Amino acid sequence: MYPEADLVLPIFMPLWDRLERLKDTVDMLNDQTDQHFELVVWLNGATSERESVVQAELDRLLQPSFFCGSSENLGGWARYKAFRSRYPSPNDAPQFAILMDDDTDPEPNFIHWCRLNCNDRAIVGRHAWRFNSPTKGYWARTQVGDSPTEVDAHTVSTQATVLDTWVLKGKEILDVDPEFVFGVEDLWLCYVATVFYSYSIRGGRPPVSIRPDGKDTWKTIKERKTEVLMELRSRGWKV
16 A cells, blocks of 8 residues: 555664764655655663764754663664654554664665555565575575565564554564563564564565674574574464
């Protein structure tokens, strides 16, 4: 479906140790051809000094922004907390929203692409995968997210994603120990969406590029990915 051209799409983005990236994000969002959006930032490891840096950058954004955070580092799962902070009454939230990471560089037509790819009970985004076997680990997978059109997948990253917000309005997305989903919030989102809300997961080609931070974070989550996947399968995720 294609939402009304003036429907505001909220963007949820967590920040941690790369505050300087927010300047680039604001610049690229100011250059979007579709300006019907708002930016909601969750600052992990919030201090008064860090909050001042974030607010100064958000003040340059041409569209509305909202700012929340926590002293602890909740990782990417914090974007789901940010949704509830922005919409204390979930029924007031719009039907669709965008998820971004601080390493995502959106091209000028990114918001427009997201609007075109809004679908009921669906998550559409970059870096989508299908698992090769229901008994093998996370890394036995095939990428399907780089095709020009949407392709059915089992999981999709939260780097550049548009989704129906129904899954974020339910209790399940926050009903988990943050340590369990740290670094694997994409798996948690897709599990909750498909098992509890019958979503479809789709890979696409959003107009973005990814700017790596140079850290080999995969070393710390490589085994966790398989551990969490197996646990979620035991809870009924048939992938």
